[in-house]
Amino acid sequence: MPKVLVVDDDANIRELVRLYLEDEGIEVVQKGNGAEALEYTENQPPDLVVLDIMMPGMDGWALCARLRELGDMPVLMITAKGEPADRIKGFKLGTDDYLVKPFDPMELALRVKALLKRYRIAYSQTVRLGDLRLDRKSYHVVNKDGLELTLPMKEFELLYKLGSYPGQLFTRNHLIAEIWGIDYEGDERTVDVHIKRLRERFAGHDSDFRIVTLRGLGYRLEVYRD
Amino acid sequence: MPKVLVVDDDANIRELVRLYLEDEGIEVVQKGNGAEALEYTENQPPDLVVLDIMMPGMDGWALCARLRELGDMPVLMITAKGEPADRIKGFKLGTDDYLVKPFDPMELALRVKALLKRYRIAYSQTVRLGDLRLDRKSYHVVNKDGLELTLPMKEFELLYKLGSYPGQLFTRNHLIAEIWGIDYEGDERTVDVHIKRLRERFAGHDSDFRIVTLRGLGYRLEVYRD
DNA sequence: GGTTATGTTCATATTGAGTTCATACAGTTG
């Protein structure tokens, strides 16, 4: 899950951006000023920065350069200035893309995704399991013939998680922490039940994968074909 | 109906682009080389140009500049080169957006639409749902037989939004942000009520679509026929 | 002003995803 740092003094805009990016399965961290953004980036550099160039008492261009020194990540600029001169200056400094206010948040999301893709930052909305495709946008499982299957949320998340790292072992705790949240208080056996349901759901489809139990350890998904 | 000129030496790519743009209600004119593109533009300048920068025996950048002299329309560049230097050059010449080959034609269509919107080029916003057509200009829903149905604004916006991205999941938050505005303070359940009204409104018409609930997630519109 | 159309809120009914539980089964170990 890629992490995007959004730097803007306007909390409304930050929230707007967060909403749209999170819908795309992108983690969003918000900072309201350059100092906080720099401090955060020093410790935990994000994968990409969305930066409003016009913030009070701050040189956005300098901030951009400093951020890139720290993390060397792509930066998408937001600017209210539409003058070509400014845009060019931004690009010279190494901005990777820009948007002019007021912008369509959907377009922002599209551009962020395009940047992540261009910079090959691990990010995929979809997971492929043989002929199956898990689409996180629609929570659909689609097979090659276009047959669709809608899974309940937990089942989908579980299969998606397992399928994201085929062959890798996941302990119940790990799965619970990822899907149910770190503060889940319920029974570990719940995972078993969802695994069971996934298994029987894909039993007839002479599957492209199977979920293997590692006794005493957890589960692992194995893909047959590719 | 906006008109877009597509300039590329590869007829396959031109066709691909045409297909996707026409689906969006955009008229497409194709030219295979710069000379033809210039000649056409002199007489009937299009609203926007999609231009492949890498064509044999031709300086794409010069062509871009010449086209803009003639019509001063936005230009979307397609390029196989990903180097920053080239991108900057493109932007200096006044390119408004660009895509790197190989590109997702859907994304191209999205960007073209965004550009048209940004440049306030009249663009009838319609969405097709099977035999239904949602016309955002009149807030009318028209079926194949020409029967019209005027929806209340919120219902229309909701159906329009869902129908713009069929199959895609929309959270309530997302829908509220888009339709009611980011600072809407009201109840999330309001969305449910409008969904319900849409459902019963189109219940009898053995519909072209249906709105599916994804429990815990949101809603999704599914189209049956096309 | 009266009337209708639209939008929102609220109370209640309904659903089904998620969880728990009891039991059966399977793998492991001495």
Add this chain to the structure above:
DNA sequence: CAACTGTATGAACTCAATATGAACATAACC
């Protein structure tokens, strides 16, 4: 091959999320 431990499974149960009907509020219209 017991005895034990971990997992599978079917079914019951729970409860939050959604659907729904209706009241209410507000804007548009005549």
